[in-house]
Amino acid sequence: MAAPDPVPSLRERKKQQTRARISGAAAGLFVSRGFDAVSVAEVAEAAEVSKMTVFNYFPRKEELLLDGLPEALELTGAAVRDRPAGTRPLQALEGLALGLAERRHPLAGLAEPVPRLWRTVLDSPALRAYARECLEAVEDHLAGLLAAEGEGAVQAGFTAALGVTALRTLHTAAAVRILAGESPDAVAADHPALVRRVFAAADRAAADFAAGEPSAGARESDLQEG
Template identity: 55%
Template sequence: MIESTGGTSGSSGGPHELPLRERKKRATRQRISDTATQLFLQRGFDTVTVAEVARAAEVSAMTVFNHFPRKEDLLIDRIPEAVEMFTGAVRHRAPGETPVAALRRLALDLLEARHPLSGVDDDFPPFWRIVLDSPALRARAREAVEELEGALARALAETAPELPDPRLAAALTVAAYRAVYVASASRLLAGRRADAVAPDHRARLDAAFDAVERALAGMERNP
């Protein structure tokens, strides 16, 4: 769910709004990630070293690690962006809007934009094959889901006091989103086109968030 296709993390503000130093930092991160992705696509994740990525990106290995603490994060690089988006949707939701409604809106917006975090785009299957072929990447993807769940639980605890169990609410929401993501990814890996998958993905998202809303309503009635 947290995977990318070599895009830079972070979504707040356009590059033109950032100071020059930050723009350069993001450009370097983007170049490293893009270079790593191409090498992994050509040769597989496990056979490419960080030193090779650094040489190809024309930076030092230390620079690579400054941007990506772990080799796996060179490919699964949208963890910070996912955390920012999901927690931001909860923290900055409109007055009277429930957390689940805000997260549903985010999910549908991601689908509409064909954002990598939506999981629906014809360009994504090659990336997923790299992940599926590497035990290390699969393990990192699972950790990323746990990180997102923990961050969302904290945001819910701070902004939705009506929820009796924020951690359970976060777990239900992330699990529901992940289930829809994985189902659509499987169909794309099997050869379906994104335009054919998108309508069902949208319907599944709505059904998933409906289920989460019913579950949380039950929790509120039976604290």
């Protein structure tokens, strides 16, 4: 039987509360005025903390709004690394996507604040660039895990890219529909079928690529002939 999660200490709870207060103040300012028009000093004033405190919790201004990278790395990495024997990497990520959708997790694009924050991201070149950095970080992390399992570098990178593309496609599809005025409940009801469809296509692409990839010996022979 797994041990229960430890209860956070008073100090840890206070840190979590401070982080949430800063993030909430920042989101409110960014949504109302735009990311580029709000300074970190203004966020600090709204959250009633110092500017240094803001940077202690969020080293980059972009992280005040897009702070899900550590969790994305942890969740996707654990899904691939800890998957049952015989489960393909993209199958493991499909299971993660279904679980996130069921929980209405922000990474699924179905949580209430996510679509409203999307407009802020789309209006800011800095946030769009940071979002791309985050996706690349997740992709590199997954490719590294797969390569460590013995996958060839090209296959590992291709599979990781497919997984991240699938997750991004699903998140975007949900957020776009809600932004267009559809009910979050209606979008969530449709989401599992879309998850299965998207990941089935990604898994087929990964399998087709693996089946057509030449062996290491064949690649070496081709290089020598060239």
